[in-house]
Amino acid sequence: MIARRGEPMFVPIVILRKHLTQIINEKTEQGHVTDGLADELAALPDSYDAVYAFAKRVANLPLRADWPYVEPSEFDEIVAELDPTRPLGKLGTVSDREARVETAFMASVCGCVLGKPLEINPTLADVRKALEAIGEWPMKAYVSEKIAPHLPRAMHHSWRETTREHITYVASDDDINYTVLGMLNLEQHGIGFTKKQLKNLWLGQLPISTTFGPERTTLLKAGLDTYHGTADEATMREWVTTFTPREEFCGALIRADAYGYACAGEPALAAELAWRDASFTHRRTGIYGTMFIAAAIAAAFTQPKDPLDIFRTALKFVPQRSRLCHILNGCLEDIESSRDWLTAYEKIHAKHFKWDHCRVFQELGTVMNTLRFAEGITDGICKQVSQGNDTDSYGATCGSILGAYFGPAKRRELDAWLKPFNDDLRTTLAQFYERSLVAVAKRMTQLPALVDKQQAEGVKQVAEQKARDAGAGL
Template sequence: MYPSFRVLRKNFEALVSSKSLSGYDVSGLLEKLQSTPDDYQKLFQLGQEIEQRPLRESWKYVEPNALDLILQQSSFVSSAPVPALLASDVFHRARAGFLSSVVGCVLGKPVEVHLDSKSLINALEKSNQFPIQGYISKTIVENGGLDFLHKDAPVSFAENLRNVPPDDDINYTLVGLVLLEKFGPDFAQSDLAAIWRDSLPLGFTWGPERLFLSRYAMEMGLDDNPQIEVAGFADSLNPGSELCGALIRSHIYGYASPGDPLQAASLAWRDATMTHRGNGVYGSMYLASAIAIAFVEKNPEAIFRRALEFIPQKSRLHEAIAYAIDSVMNSPTWESAYELIHGRYGDFGHCKIFQEIGTVVNSVCFAGSISEGLKIQLYQGNDTDSFGSAAGAILGVYFGEGNLEESWISPFQDKLHSALAGFHDLSLDSVAWRVGKVATLGLDVD
């Protein structure tokens, strides 16, 4: 069984673009692709050539994949003792992180259509929804607002909300929750892969995650319980290896590591390297460690600067986040900070982490509350559900459960719908409770 030539060519085109952004010499490869006939052997040889191209001599970044090398290239020196934590506080902060991430996801879901801040705010203004007061109304398409919406918009409009609608961002947190409940922090990638195999529908995955499941299925063949080594799946023909897919899976590792960013980053690395490489892995480590730090750090700037200690100092992501933090700290408003971040990294839009992590820094640092932070994140556009969810995870842990208004939660009527096979817990409150329990493993809950 082989993919069609159309699929192969599209994959190769994306791979060449990805390799170029990652510093590799791709000169002449697109021309070779165009001149290569529809022949599997010849296309296989071209794929090998794409993967074997060297880095450009002028490339200044150092971006390893092994965890020990990542930490060697970072400013991390040694792990400080995890501070003494009150279990009940950890429990409720983790719950708040999860619930706020759900709210941020659903809030952004209708308008996940690659908009920048100006375009999105303009549409909200034309439909009399700016400043936003709750979930987005279906009137967003009226009065010259938006003429296109995300395909899942109808189930997440304010008028239609009766539950948390299925979403990949939420799916992955649930997958991670099941993983940690079953195996704890010593899980293996094979454990995670088996849960993916048995739980994740292919149609609810994108990019590297879909590629992973497709490869896994090919390796399975007709074997019901194969022993498959998945560690190398992400090494080749993986054009989305630096997109945000690993980052959106990392929330649970932050919740499960209160005050311990090294553990959070390490768990996120183990998950992320199943599908991603380079900066795609670093983004996952960064968000997980930021969530872990938010349990104990009272200064938002310090959350993001401390999390940066786990990212290679000569990587593109370190450069982008450092620029974002400096821009936010030197700006009087989130709007002016956004203009700086977008001005430099605007080409990295939907799913591309270099700009999007900067917008999360912006949202959290200018937020006086969970609600305000979620609204700022929405206003910055791009991947509005994934990074609304990411911002919500940090905001919820930082501000705590009592600071998330019930008006954001009540429309769901305590109903959580997921797309996962075998996940039968349909109570949002129950799942939030389970997240809190995972966060307090090893602690005595009061």
């Protein structure tokens, strides 16, 4: 529609139809009964009332009778589906906690920048062929601009800031934005943060042009709500279920890192905070992947002898009858039975190649593969990015896990990777003025102590209330 002066602006119906088409396809993947819906959508009149009523129906479709998975999105229902043997408290004492958080964050930044020029949904074969053409396989450093003619598609537009020849600062990226935003959320609101507080934080600091998929859709809805400010928790749940395609993509997963840092050694709390953030924009696998990564980062701080134990623990915080749990257990078996990371990748890719850029399933399999065979932090982020798909996001995510796991013992590896940044961190967050990467890393290291303090205060308040109840004879 063409808006004239004085007329309200609406999302064009053609865009809503496009969103609904994608949602119907996703509902089919999720096991819902979608027969005939595409034709019904095509026959709908160009009426906002008709399209909205149809969207509400699509949001509440029944599951097929033969669908074998159970995939809730509400927290209590998710908890009922988790592994009953999951650890509910701290896994143990975390040595060098602050140093490990610093290493995790720095490794995440390096992994993100390493992957950014290749964020074109490549396969490992694509990356390997291009690097071999310039004599740089296996990957051991930031990507050179010389790789460009040998890739199947043009390099990501950020290459002028993120290829080896041009890096002089940490280029802005949504993965880094969200890690910093998670830090700000915990600094300002603590572990009891609400969706309303998260909404207001996003409105104040997250430019909509730097968001994608459900994040952009949610911000748009939140922005419209500022005209009347009536959105409660129920309304915000409806934002997720209506006109929000890609609810199972990785846009929430890349927001998990700060919660993993803050809950070092305590995966249960990390997963709970991750749910609260992820469910603001995502459902089902989009939530589970976020809980899985937050729990994995938290578990990595305990340095298990077998790095795959990180993920065995994290999988206990994923609904046990979900597609994600089923697929990742299969990936674990493939990794365990493989002699090297390339063999394991081929097994994972052969089974799950259709789940490519941002689709979570295959990519989380490659993250586990990386940890199994990584010889250190920088070797790990190189292996992760070499496996393709969403290279910057999973380079960042894997960097967090690698840094938490290997910790200060391998921190020196990162010095050469951090030097080109000149301690200059560039985000696109509004009202965030800190440009020193070192200073932001220092703030990240304070998150676990913040959680400790709030937990201690909570225990004290419970004890005081019990004493008052006892004194009152309750």
